[in-house]
Amino acid sequence: MASETPDTARPSAPGGVSFSLSDPTVRAVFYQVLVVGIVIAVGWFLIHNTLDNLSKRSIATGFGFLEREASFGIGESLIDYHPRDSYGRAFLVGVLNTLKVSIIGVVLATVLGTLIGVARLSSNWLIAKLASTYVEIVRNIPPLLQLFFWYALVSESMPPVRQALNPIPGVFLSQRGLFVPVPSADPVWGTMGFALAIAVIAVIFLRRWAKARQERTGQPFPIGSASLGLLIGLPLIAYIAGGAPTALDVPKLQGFNFVGGVVLTPEFFAILVGLVVYTAAFIAEVVRSGILAVNWGQTEAARALGIDSGKTLRLVVLPQALRVIVPPLTSQYLNLTKNSSLALAIGYPDLVSIANTTLNQTGQAIEGVAMIMGTYLVISLGISIFMNWYNKRIALVER
Amino acid sequence: MTDNVHTGNIHTGSIPDERPPSNTVGPVAWLRNNLFNTWYNALLTILIAWLLFKAIPPLLDWLIFSANSFGTPPQVCRQEGGACWTFVSEKLRFVMFGTFPYDEQWRPLVTIVIIIALVLASCDRRFWKPWLALVWIAGLTAVGVLMWGGVLGLTYVENTLWGGLPLTLMLSVVGLSVAFPASVLLALGRRSQLPAIRVISVTYIELIRGVPLISLLFMASVMFPLFLPTGVNFDKLLRAQIAFIMFAAAYMAEAIRGGLQAIPKGQYEAADALGLNYWQAMGKIILPQALAISIPPLVNTFISFFKDTSLVIIIGLYDLLGTAKAALSDPAWRGFYREAYLFIGVIYWVFCYSMSKYSQKLERDLRRGHRR
Numbered sequence: 001m002a003s004e005t006p007d008t009a010r011p012s013a014p015g016g017v018s019f020s021l022s023d024p025t026v027r028a029v030f031y032q033v034l035v036v037g038i039v040i041a042v043g044w045f046l047i048h049n050t051l052d053n054l055s056k057r058s059i060a061t062g063f064g065f066l067e068r069e070a071s072f073g074i075g076e077s078l079i080d081y082h083p084r085d086s087y088g089r090a091f092l093v094g095v096l097n098t099l100k101v102s103i104i105g106v107v108l109a110t111v112l113g114t115l116i117g118v119a120r121l122s123s124n125w126l127i128a129k130l131a132s133t134y135v136e137i138v139r140n141i142p143p144l145l146q147l148f149f150w151y152a153l154v155s156e157s158m159p160p161v162r163q164a165l166n167p168i169p170g171v172f173l174s175q176r177g178l179f180v181p182v183p184s185a186d187p188v189w190g191t192m193g194f195a196l197a198i199a200v201i202a203v204i205f206l207r208r209w210a211k212a213r214q215e216r217t218g219q220p221f222p223i224g225s226a227s228l229g230l231l232i233g234l235p236l237i238a239y240i241a242g243g244a245p246t247a248l249d250v251p252k253l254q255g256f257n258f259v260g261g262v263v264l265t266p267e268f269f270a271i272l273v274g275l276v277v278y279t280a281a282f283i284a285e286v287v288r289s290g291i292l293a294v295n296w297g298q299t300e301a302a303r304a305l306g307i308d309s310g311k312t313l314r315l316v317v318l319p320q321a322l323r324v325i326v327p328p329l330t331s332q333y334l335n336l337t338k339n340s341s342l343a344l345a346i347g348y349p350d351l352v353s354i355a356n357t358t359l360n361q362t363g364q365a366i367e368g369v370a371m372i373m374g375t376y377l378v379i380s381l382g383i384s385i386f387m388n389w390y391n392k393r394i395a396l397v398e399r
Numbered sequence: 400m401t402d403n404v405h406t407g408n409i410h411t412g413s414i415p416d417e418r419p420p421s422n423t424v425g426p427v428a429w430l431r432n433n434l435f436n437t438w439y440n441a442l443l444t445i446l447i448a449w450l451l452f453k454a455i456p457p458l459l460d461w462l463i464f465s466a467n468s469f470g471t472p473p474q475v476c477r478q479e480g481g482a483c484w485t486f487v488s489e490k491l492r493f494v495m496f497g498t499f500p501y502d503e504q505w506r507p508l509v510t511i512v513i514i515i516a517l518v519l520a521s522c523d524r525r526f527w528k529p530w531l532a533l534v535w536i537a538g539l540t541a542v543g544v545l546m547w548g549g550v551l552g553l554t555y556v557e558n559t560l561w562g563g564l565p566l567t568l569m570l571s572v573v574g575l576s577v578a579f580p581a582s583v584l585l586a587l588g589r590r591s592q593l594p595a596i597r598v599i600s601v602t603y604i605e606l607i608r609g610v611p612l613i614s615l616l617f618m619a620s621v622m623f624p625l626f627l628p629t630g631v632n633f634d635k636l637l638r639a640q641i642a643f644i645m646f647a648a649a650y651m652a653e654a655i656r657g658g659l660q661a662i663p664k665g666q667y668e669a670a671d672a673l674g675l676n677y678w679q680a681m682g683k684i685i686l687p688q689a690l691a692i693s694i695p696p697l698v699n700t701f702i703s704f705f706k707d708t709s710l711v712i713i714i715g716l717y718d719l720l721g722t723a724k725a726a727l728s729d730p731a732w733r734g735f736y737r738e739a740y741l742f743i744g745v746i747y748w749v750f751c752y753s754m755s756k757y758s759q760k761l762e763r764d765l766r767r768g769h770r771r
Contacts, residue, residue: 031596039599053625124440124448141744142706145720149744152736248424290537313596338611345713352613365621372614373606380609 014036050366057363064152065362066091072357076265087358094354095375099348101268102337102379105275110329111335112276112281119290132282138281146278151270151346156371159267161257170250170261178264179251188242196231203227270291271340279336286332291317292324322394330387334380341376351375405496455554473731487742490726494743497562497717504556507544513538513545514568522757524764535576558636560741562717564746566636566684568706570718574643575651575701581644582651583690587681589754590659595705600652607649612707613644620714639711659685690767693700698758704753709747719743 022284054061073083078096120129133219138146155175159165164174170181183189184185208220294317302312345348352372359368435441463483469488476483487494496507517538520526523593546565549555561569588600607615619642624634633641661683712721723739726732 029592032593035599036595049628050622050625053627053629056629122440123433123436124443126444129445134532137748140702140706140748140755142709142720142747144709144712145740145744145747147718148724149736149740152740156736244481341613342501344414344613352611352617356617359621364623369614369618369622373610373618376611376614377606377609 017373025231026159033362037357039244060361061366063367065358065367066080068362068395069390070358070361072361074261074354076268076349077205077345087362090354090358091351091371094349095349097348098340098343098350098352098375099379101271101275101340101343101348105272105279105336106338108272109279109283109332112280113332114287116280116284117287117291118282121291135284138277138319139285143274143278143339144345145344147274147346150273151266154266154269160315161253164253164258170248172251172258174258175266176263177266177269179250179258179263181250181261181263184244184249186242186245188239188245191238191242192235194273195234199230202230202234203315205228265348267343267346269350270346271343271350274342275336275339278339279332281331282332282335286322286325286328290321293324294320319394323391326387326391330384330391332384337379337383341372376382410533410752422567430475446448465657473735477734482738483735484738486726486732490729490732490739493563494722494726494739495563497566497722498553498560499565500556500560500561501553503548503556506548506556507561507563510545510565511568513542514565514572518572539573558634559602561636562723564719566711566716567708567718570640570711571583571701571705574640574708575704578644578651581648582655583686585648585652586655586659589656604649604652607646612642612646612710613713615646616710616714618642635714636716639714639716643708646707647704650704651697653702654696655689655693657696658689658691662689667685670740694765695758695762698754698761702754702758705750705754706747719746756761 011300055249066087069084070087071083074081074090074093077093079089079093083091116131116134119127122128122131124361154177158173158175161174161176164172164179166172172179206225210223214220249260251258251263271298298316298320299312302316303309307316328369340350341352344353344356347353355368355372359365362368367389425744434444454767458542461480465479465482467476467483467485469480469485473481473483473485492504495706499507517535520534521531544553545560546554546569546760548562551647569669583614585600585604588596589604591600592599616639620635623638623641666684666688667680667760670684675683708718709720712724713716717725720743723743727736727739
């Protein structure tokens with residue numbers, strides 16, 4: 001922190017009791033009291049007006065409305081929801097939908113963005129040019145426009161339900177989205193999940209053991225193939241032991257829509273593709289600048305030590321690049337999450353869209369907006385805390 | 400002297416340079432080095448070339464070769480298949496100017512010209528003088544007179560009728576020019592030694608940056624009316640503009656804070672040593688340097704802010720994206736979304752791309768100043 005008003009530290013004039021504005025301490029207190037006073041006055045003015053207006057329009061304040069029956073339907077939901085459920089539950093559905101699109105979006109955007117960022121640095125002229133063209137086009141067009149485009153692409157260019165495209169047996173593509181068959185419910189899926197969890201834990205311990213052994217004896221352990229074997233092998237054994245069920249829940253046309261299977265709705269498709277395509281362009285730039293920030297001498301030194309190119313990337317370049325990449329990557333994740341609120345414009349039931357319906361139905365404008373802002377602040381804070389923890393873990397430890 | 404005796408096998412004149420082998424220069428070598436340098440690159444090149452070959456001809460065909468010329472009615476377009484540019488020519492004035500009275504649409508056109516001229520003039524570093532602010536005030540006043548009218552013989556036009564590109568540009572430039580001074584104060588407040596002022600600035604900046612712009616626009620559209628005393632009412636456009644200013648100020652403050660942090664401590668100490676007070680030190684020594692450093696990130700903020708103005712469609716204002724969407728809802732022209740979005744996409748792209756190119760150029764120029 002640089003010293004803008006360095007003389008605040010100086011003790012006030014001897015004699016003490018002089019309230020002249022030329023005394024830095026008095027001046028500091030005076031300005032702060034003035035600013036705080038203005039903020040409080042403005043706040044009081046707004047709150048006073050608001051209470052006045054609310055009582056005139058006889059709108060009750062408070063979150064009591066959350067208990068009332070929502071009586072509106074929601075297109076897609078991760079938990080059971082019925083219009084007879086409360087506003088509170090409807091809002092929870094919205095929060096879960098926001099989290100769903102954000103988490104899937106962050107993962108896909110990271111993968112796509114990294115690929116494009118690396119592609120921009122490729123020695124292959126065609127790939128590098130293609131990747132820069134992608135970045136320059138996508139970054140400079142408003143995300144909302146892109147969302148509208150993706151949504152129109154599905155809802156206007158796809159055939160109606162009765163003439164649904166059927167590229168692979170059981171898979172249907174129509175205006176209502178993409179319907180794909182999923183394996184029917186069976187206890188074996190639970191067992192497989194359990195087996196996968198055990199495999200993950202086993203891999204963590206195996207890695208620790210392998211690292212300790214290599215540090216002790218210098219003998220490397222084929223950790224990559226061993227982990228892969230565990231992660232695929234254990235669930236596979238569980239699957240075969242469970243009788244290897246092959247029954248599928250295939251979507252069927254019934255009435256005006258398909259039933260069964262899993263559906264990728266046009267709204268979810270549009271918001272997901274829109275967010276991933278848009279954010280990936282920014283992540284690509286972050287990744288590219290991160291890799292460029294690692295001195296070329298590091299790669300040369302690794303080669304001089306006889307480290308092969310895969311290990312050079314994994315053990316030398318990437319750990320150093322990550323330090324540069326993580327902070328801006330965090331803000332891209334935050335942007336993606338905040339941009340998921342654009343879902344409102346195409347009708348994906350995220351938390352903003354459901355809060356909007358709620359506040360239109362109940363007139364609880366202040367509570368509705370407060371709930372939107374509060375939830376986003378919590379999500380943003382969560383991402384920030386996690387990424388700061390990760391950043392600290394990979395940060396340069398100076399000795 | 401026998402110097403010149405043994406010159407038998409030494410050419411005294413110059414011999415023509417031999418061409419380097421064709422596998423190190425020329426198009427073949429370029430192909431070898433840039434497209435086929437390793438086996439996997441060769442494979443990727445072939446794969447991508449094949450994909451491009453599959454994708455580009457149909458795209459060009461749709462865009463140009465089998466596109467329907469201006470004037471083809473929509474029914475014919477639907478059957479023919481290619482792009483229907485009649486949509487653009489038919490809806491051009493609506494998309495560009497919204498519902499502004501048809502005979503008066505030269506006014507928003509002049510507005511667009513004035514705003515672009517102001518922005519272009521501000522790009523030239525020779526004009527970075529105090530009088531530029533006066534030029535801006537004059538320009539924006541002219542814009543206000545043109546759009547509202549009611550004076551100088553111009554008919555009065557309510558701002559609910561404004562729309563299209565002028566609305567997008569006005570939201571952006573008015574928002575940015577009002578938010579800029581506020582953001583400087585916020586950035587200084589965040590770096591201030593006075594704890595109360597610092598806490599207020601940090602809270603404001605982090606609160607605004609933590610929530611999506613949509614929630615601020617909601618606040619503007621549903622909560623502002625409750626905040627005001629009975630009888631006082633802002634119209635929708637002004638409320639959206641206030642939300643944008645609040646939003647932009649927080650983001651720009653962070654860009655400026657980056658510049659402030661880059662100023663070495665010695666500069667602050669030198670200012671103190673000269674006996675300058677806080678505002679003199681900031682105004683004459685710290686800010687001129689800090690703002691110069693912050694220009695590239697500030698321009699990036701401008702770009703994202705310009706793109707974000709498209710969100711006003713959500714609270715029912717018709718900016719460029721809003722008018723394009725409204726034009727698409729005309730039953731006669733339903734389904735030509737590709738043409739509509741491509742058209743306005745190109746407009747947005749031209750603005751954002753030129754801003755980002757300018758920012759890169761500026762960054763190079765400014766770095767040159769630091770080179771020794």
